[in-house]
Amino acid sequence: MLSRESLKNLSLPQLQQLGRKYGIQPLGNWGKKEAWVNMLAAFPYKAIEQMRDGVGIHSPGIEAYHAINVALDLLGQPTVTQKALIRATKNNEWLKDEYSRRYQQKLLDLWSVKLMLEQCQRLLAK
Numbered sequence: 001m002l003s004r005e006s007l008k009n010l011s012l013p014q015l016q017q018l019g020r021k022y023g024i025q026p027l028g029n030w031g032k033k034e035a036w037v038n039m040l041a042a043f044p045y046k047a048i049e050q051m052r053d054g055v056g057i058h059s060p061g062i063e064a065y066h067a068i069n070v071a072l073d074l075l076g077q078p079t080v081t082q083k084a085l086i087r088a089t090k091n092n093e094w095l096k097d098e099y100s101r102r103y104q105q106k107l108l109d110l111w112s113v114k115l116m117l118e119q120c121q122r123l124l125a126k
Contacts (some may be wrong), residue, residue, distance in 0.1 A: 004041040007031075015040060061123070068121045075114050086111050 007015065015036035019025050026035035037094055051058050078086065086099045097102045 002040070004037065007037045007040050014035065044110055051064065065121060065124050068117050068124070072114065072117050072121070075110060075117070082107060 002010075002018075007018075010018070010032070012033045015033060016030070020039055022040075022043065024039060026032075026039035028035045050056050069073060085104060086108060089104055095104050
């Protein structure tokens with residue numbers, strides 16, 4: 001992110017391009033360089049403040065961590081043979097019959113969900 005001083009050294013078209021890059025626009029006059037500088041300098045801090053205030057994306061709290069724990073418990077742990085089939089599937093080794101192949105895909109999908117939930121849990125615990 002650029003400092004306010006760096007932003008002041010940019011031209012109006014450059015500031016407008018940065019605004020498009022981040023998907024934001026100033027309140028007030030689009031043609032005023034100062035409006036763009038103010039918005040570009042302030043948006044990172046405003047985004048953090050909103051998160052801290054519980055606006056938009058924010059930490060869901062310990063309840064979400066526990067809910068993920070419940071989902072992980074419901075998914076269970078793969079057996080040795082399930083782990084083997086997951087490894088085979090990841091190596092693009094598929095069963096011949098279509099019916100079993102659907103369940104093979106389902107097992108891989110459930111494994112992926114489990115990994116993602118574990119990652120979510122780790123990120124929320126930070």
